[in-house]
Amino acid sequence: MDTLKVRDAKDVEEVVRAAIASEQPLEIIGHGSKRGIGHVMATNAVLDVSALNAVTSYEPNELIITLQAGAPLADVLSLIDAKSQQFAFEPMNTAPLLGTPGLGTIGGMIAAGLAGPRRIKAGGARDHLLGAHAVSGFGDSFKTGGKVVKNVTGYDLCKLLAGSWGTLSVMTEVTLKVMPKPESERTLLLRGLDDAVANKAMTAALGSPFDVSGAAHLPKSAFRERAEGLGDIATQGEALTALRLEGITASAAHRAVSLREALAPFGTADIVEDAASAALWAAIRDVLPFGADGALGAWPVWRVVCPPASGAAIGRQLARETGGDVIYDWGGGLIWAAVPPKGDAQAAIVRQRAEAVGGHAMLVRATEEVRRNVDVFHPQAPGVAALGERVRVSFDPKTILNRGRLKRGEA
Amino acid sequence: MAIMMPAADQAVLARRSEIVAALRAIVSGEGVIDSAAEMRVYESDGLTAYRQPPMVVVLPDTTEQVSLVLKYCAEQGIKVVPRGSGTSLSGGALPLEDGVLLGLGKFKRIREIDFDNRVVVTEPGVTNLAISQAVAHAGFYYAPDPSSQIACSIGGNVAENSGGVHCLKYGMTTNNVLGCEIVLMSGEILRIGGKSAENAGYDLMGVITGSEGLLGVITEITVRILQKPETARALMVGFAQVEAAGECVARIIGAGIIPGGMEMMDKPAIHAAEAFVHAGYPLDVEALLIIELDGPGVEVDELIKRVEAIAQGCGSTTCQISTSEAERNLFWAGRKAAFPAVGRISPDYLCMDGTIPRGALPKALARIRELSEKYQLGCANVFHAGDGNLHPLILYDANKPGEIERAEAFGADILRACVEFGGVLTGEHGVGIEKRDLMGDMFSEIDLNQQQRLKCAFDAQGLLNPGKVFPTLHRCAELGRMHVHAGKLAFPDLPRF
Numbered sequence: 001m002d003t004l005k006v007r008d009a010k011d012v013e014e015v016v017r018a019a020i021a022s023e024q025p026l027e028i029i030g031h032g033s034k035r036g037i038g039h040v041m042a043t044n045a046v047l048d049v050s051a052l053n054a055v056t057s058y059e060p061n062e063l064i065i066t067l068q069a070g071a072p073l074a075d076v077l078s079l080i081d082a083k084s085q086q087f088a089f090e091p092m093n094t095a096p097l098l099g100t101p102g103l104g105t106i107g108g109m110i111a112a113g114l115a116g117p118r119r120i121k122a123g124g125a126r127d128h129l130l131g132a133h134a135v136s137g138f139g140d141s142f143k144t145g146g147k148v149v150k151n152v153t154g155y156d157l158c159k160l161l162a163g164s165w166g167t168l169s170v171m172t173e174v175t176l177k178v179m180p181k182p183e184s185e186r187t188l189l190l191r192g193l194d195d196a197v198a199n200k201a202m203t204a205a206l207g208s209p210f211d212v213s214g215a216a217h218l219p220k221s222a223f224r225e226r227a228e229g230l231g232d233i234a235t236q237g238e239a240l241t242a243l244r245l246e247g248i249t250a251s252a253a254h255r256a257v258s259l260r261e262a263l264a265p266f267g268t269a270d271i272v273e274d275a276a277s278a279a280l281w282a283a284i285r286d287v288l289p290f291g292a293d294g295a296l297g298a299w300p301v302w303r304v305v306c307p308p309a310s311g312a313a314i315g316r317q318l319a320r321e322t323g324g325d326v327i328y329d330w331g332g333g334l335i336w337a338a339v340p341p342k343g344d345a346q347a348a349i350v351r352q353r354a355e356a357v358g359g360h361a362m363l364v365r366a367t368e369e370v371r372r373n374v375d376v377f378h379p380q381a382p383g384v385a386a387l388g389e390r391v392r393v394s395f396d397p398k399t400i401l402n403r404g405r406l407k408r409g410e411a
Numbered sequence: 412m413a414i415m416m417p418a419a420d421q422a423v424l425a426r427r428s429e430i431v432a433a434l435r436a437i438v439s440g441e442g443v444i445d446s447a448a449e450m451r452v453y454e455s456d457g458l459t460a461y462r463q464p465p466m467v468v469v470l471p472d473t474t475e476q477v478s479l480v481l482k483y484c485a486e487q488g489i490k491v492v493p494r495g496s497g498t499s500l501s502g503g504a505l506p507l508e509d510g511v512l513l514g515l516g517k518f519k520r521i522r523e524i525d526f527d528n529r530v531v532v533t534e535p536g537v538t539n540l541a542i543s544q545a546v547a548h549a550g551f552y553y554a555p556d557p558s559s560q561i562a563c564s565i566g567g568n569v570a571e572n573s574g575g576v577h578c579l580k581y582g583m584t585t586n587n588v589l590g591c592e593i594v595l596m597s598g599e600i601l602r603i604g605g606k607s608a609e610n611a612g613y614d615l616m617g618v619i620t621g622s623e624g625l626l627g628v629i630t631e632i633t634v635r636i637l638q639k640p641e642t643a644r645a646l647m648v649g650f651a652q653v654e655a656a657g658e659c660v661a662r663i664i665g666a667g668i669i670p671g672g673m674e675m676m677d678k679p680a681i682h683a684a685e686a687f688v689h690a691g692y693p694l695d696v697e698a699l700l701i702i703e704l705d706g707p708g709v710e711v712d713e714l715i716k717r718v719e720a721i722a723q724g725c726g727s728t729t730c731q732i733s734t735s736e737a738e739r740n741l742f743w744a745g746r747k748a749a750f751p752a753v754g755r756i757s758p759d760y761l762c763m764d765g766t767i768p769r770g771a772l773p774k775a776l777a778r779i780r781e782l783s784e785k786y787q788l789g790c791a792n793v794f795h796a797g798d799g800n801l802h803p804l805i806l807y808d809a810n811k812p813g814e815i816e817r818a819e820a821f822g823a824d825i826l827r828a829c830v831e832f833g834g835v836l837t838g839e840h841g842v843g844i845e846k847r848d849l850m851g852d853m854f855s856e857i858d859l860n861q862q863q864r865l866k867c868a869f870d871a872q873g874l875l876n877p878g879k880v881f882p883t884l885h886r887c888a889e890l891g892r893m894h895v896h897a898g899k900l901a902f903p904d905l906p907r908f
Binding site: 150208390 | 525526527528529530550551571572574578579582583585586595599600601602603605606607608609610611612613614615616617618620621622638639640641661662664665667668669706707709710713714766767768769770795798799833834835836837838839840841842846850853854855857858859860861862864865866867868869880891893894
């Protein structure tokens with residue numbers, strides 16, 4: 001299989017046009033860190049954008065950064081961190097979960113759109129992508145959005161690109177919103193709550209005026225052998241409910257105390273600060289208890305998104321019916337479920353439970369064989385699926401880009 | 412009247428009575444309006460310089476009726492213009508002579524308040540403010556707050572992706588909407604998203620938001636609600652130069668502070684506002700910043716100190732800090748009344764809405780001053796300084812021959828300057844008809860074709876709100892055609908591995 005390493009947007013156009021003319025689909029990759037997510041593709045060549053790796057401009061006072069799509073995420077995070085800024089949606093590092101090296105590229109971060117714990121407050125990748133240059137499946141380079149935070153000029157195609165897994169266009173350059181890093185953070189830890197009570201505690205915290213920026217629950221079963229990445233914070237055999245407060249130091253400290261008082265009916269919370277707090281949230285963001293190197297490393301992992309107050313109810317059902325383990329983030333609105341391996345990754349149970357509360361489930365980690373048997377992405381209602389397909393065709397009528405990644409059997 | 416709308420279809424107009432009868436069979440009684448006198452209230456929206464009575468107005472009150480109306484119109488090839496409260500400042504709801512005006516004003520019910528999931532499920536005709544009022548007893552509110560929030564509908568907010576003074580910190584409509592029920596032009600009813608943070612599949616909600624009524628008609632919306640911050644206080648800071656005020660804004664952001672709101676007014680705007688509401692604005696300054704900080708008291712107090720120090724470092728000449736809610740509201744009163752205040756000093760005004768990078772503010776204001784000279788028309792500037800969103804108010808008198816044309820040309824030049832300085836044509840008011848013909852200054856034909864292809868995925872006949880947003884309309888068949896680029900099939904220069 002050919003790998004075509006493009007140097008600029010013109011090269012991308014040329015490669016896509018040639019692929020259209022010869023009707024040969026392309027796999028789009030940056031560093032390939034998330035290549036194991038999605039269906040096995042029917043592509044004959046790889047379009048490698050990793051050499052499009054420049055920082056076009058970074059203007060901290062404008063809260064924006066413009067980057068080529070192949071820019072390494074790790075480098076970009078260091079660059080903005082040096083100015084005390086961050087991507088507020090906390091992009092997930094899929095490496096520990098998938099057992100692949102590296103954080104990947106900016107393009108991959110947006111195309112996957114996997115946001116971390118702060119999604120409940122700051123939104124997802126889609127909320128931080130301000131503008132993009134991309135090459136469509138027509139072989140044309142187009143731009144959408146702009147380089148300013150407030151913009152309603154034309155359709156917001158950025159929203160479609162975020163989370164499209166490379167099936168609509170090949171992004172070549174993007175402008176992202178950056179936000180100041182909080183000066184300080186505090187995390188309240190409640191111990192020993194069962195899932196239903198923890199869900200209520202998280203609901204109470206998120207319904208308080210204390211501006212909670214993370215609400216997660218790790219049931220005791222989530223720590224099978226050791227509490228991967230959680231250091232001294234987690235004790236084996238004891239459930240942990242974590243609530244994060246960020247801001248200037250005086251404010252985070254003040255709100256931590258206020259929230260502890262408000263949550264007194266759920267127990268007395270410990271408070272951890274800064275580095276310890278940050279390490280905990282990184283572990284939750286990257287789902288370390290289900291890491292590829294851990295005890296559950298061989299189990300398929302589902303990512304279930306649902307109305308937050310329904311989290312515990314379906315999380316318990318999932319754990320019981322599949323014999324698996326769950327971790328809750330987003331106040332219950334995101335459930336990571338590791339299930340004992342079966343040919344279909346227990347898809348029927350997971351999907352039925354998710355749909356019963358209006359949620360959806362994506363199979364993030366599974367062997368290639370399982371991914372041939374199961375829809376990785378949640379099947380949508382027929383009308384919505386048909387509209388989504390018409391949208392896809394409006395960008396890529398010949399299905400040249402990442403053919404088959406989103407849909408089983410398309411390959 | 413510089414903007415031309417698509418030519419009316421005479422064949423459709425000739426069938427008007429038949430069409431009215433068919434609509435009456437779907438929506439009974441007063442829900443179909445066809446008398447010229449009664450239709451007059453619908454002939455324009457907030458962009459009052461443009462007026463056009465519709466062929467007929469229909470006011471359905473169920474999703475099924477909306478679906479049947481659209482299906483009928485799609486089958487008959489009749490254009491449809493959706494309308495909420497009609498407060499659009501860009502002409503998004505301007506009727507078409509041969510079109511059905513579909514008003515959503517009867518969709519006035521909040522369907523569900525779900526505090527546990529922190530969402531409200533509402534019909535589109537509910538006003539922006541009514542949502543906040545419905546949840547205020549529990550300490551919640553809906554964050555986006557366009558100036559028209561008393562009147563504007565949440566459906567219109569979704570169509571326009573409305574902003575407001577607090578969107579620097581809390582986002583625009585698109586960041587606060589989770590799902591909708593939408594009726595496509597074909598009459599098909601779809602549910603997109605819901606109470607979950609994210610949808611499965613492509614982010615259709617994201618692209619429906621801000622689509623200016625061209626993709627579908629929304630009949631239900633799920634919005635996020637937030638707890639109100641504990642406190643809010645504001646600073647009112649005056650500067651002898653606009654540049655110093657701009658520098659102050661940049662330094663506040665650079666210091667990692669995201670105020671709840673950060674507004675700037677220039678001298679003409681300050682004077683007009685002060686004469687109108689007597690907010691105690693200093694009259695001897697060139698620029699005034701209103702900076703609001705919200706959150707817990709301890710945080711607000713600390714940030715007020717930091718912002719005050721930054722302002723002094725930038726050479727502020729006056730600085731007042733609110734010590735009560737009444738005083739904070741007074742600081743805002745002038746800014747919030749800036750448009751009507753300008754309306755008192757000029758018979759007419761055009762409100763523009765471009766966005767620029769914050770750093771380009773002094774350049775942009777200098778250009779506006781030059782253009783003001785060139786066109787011999789006054790201009791007052793109010794500015795969402797935090798996010799670079801400019802609202803120049805161009806003063807003119809419609810009764811003086813040629814002034815409206817000069818004002819429009821002045822406005823177009825300002826928006827072109829916004830694009831030249833790295834910004835965009837519209838920050839929150841939408842393209843509508845107002846900026847339609849400037850789209851080519853920001854986007855290439857290829858860019859616009861890609862946008863129109865998306866339109867085709869939702870409305871292949873192009874019957875929903877045609878004549879808005881896009882300067883040139885293309886048939887979907889033409890847009891979907893693949894041009895095979897002749898020649899090079901190999902990639903001779905590319906490294907292979």
